[in-house]
Amino acid sequence: MLRSFFIALSTNRSFRAFSERSSLGRRVSRRFVAGTSLDEALEAAAALNAEGIDVTLDSLGESVLEIAQAEKSAAVYHQLLDAIQARGLRANVSVKLTQVGMDIGGPTAGPALAERIVGEMVAHAAANRNFVRIDMEGSEYTEPTLALTERLHRQHPGAVGTVLQAYLFRTEQDAERLLSQGIRIRLCKGAYKEPAEIAFPAKSDVDANYIKLMKRLVSSPVFCGIASHDEAILEKLCAFVATQKIDKRAFEFQMLYGIRRDLQRKLVQQGYGVRVYVPFGAEWYPYFMRRLAERPANVLFLARNFLRH
Secondary structure (H helix, E strand, O other): OHHHHHHHHHOOHHHHHHHHHOHHHHHHHOOOOOOOOHHHHHHHHHHHHHOOOEEEEEEOOOOOOOHHHHHHHHHHHHHHHHHHHHHOOOEEEEEOHHHHOOOOOHHHHHHHHHHHHHHHHHHHHHHOOOOEEEOOOOHHHHHHHHHHHHHHHHHOOOOEEEEEEOOEOOHHHHHHHHHOOOOOEEEEOOOOOOOOOOEOOOHHHHHHHHHHHHHHHHHOOOOOEEEOOOHHHHHHHHHHHHHOOOOOOOOEEEEEOOOOHHHHHHHHHOOOOEEEEEEEOOOOHHHHHHHHHHOOHHHHHHHHHHHOO
16 A cells, blocks of 8 residues: 555655755655765765775656756766766666656657667767666556667667566566577566556565566576565575575675665675665655655654654
């Protein structure tokens, strides 16, 4: 019930506008969002690098409906790629297609705009020997996102990857499709509300599919990211890696900024690669609500910490 509530709130424009403008909203969001400016995000990345943790920087924004907004979002990513190189950070970037024009101007114009913008971004990353992760959104974007990733990978092998969501029935096939091309995958459970016709409705089924898929990914020769904060699942993977004699650096654990920092440090100490997604920007509200939907325990955590101040 809580998950559905927060997912519904994530698309509420009125509450979003109020929250992003209010000092209370910004204060609460800082647990999961590394500030609103590029410099704040870069400082957070440097601090994580100092702890042995790699970073993916995510300039927040989605559902852009004006070309000028899409171009403005793209400019931030080009600044990020240059700043990462200039500062010698162990970091890459992640972008959503709806952030760079996917929904602008109809079913042909929008995808063409997004492909041009992301293509320029991937070319920039390739020139800097860096990497762009095309983030996954709701199921209506799954196939366009995979197809675009494939096209850009053919142009710039190794400089682009995407995300698969374990709650979708199609994901096992999609994983094989991408692995066969050497495309890097970030595996997560999924944070959008999807119909039972295309997604597992029960958490236990999602978890079972996630475990099956993560074992497949780490056994492949493709460097993939296992994105989870579920310690029981991660322990299963560590045991699998040990019994199968898989190199601890043949994949990486990926977690979100501000969530399970104790577990991030523990995995680093055990010799695993860990990457933290560091989001930043004024348009933090949808991301923040989906984090609460994914793990309702975060609500209690925020309430306890807020009351201490």
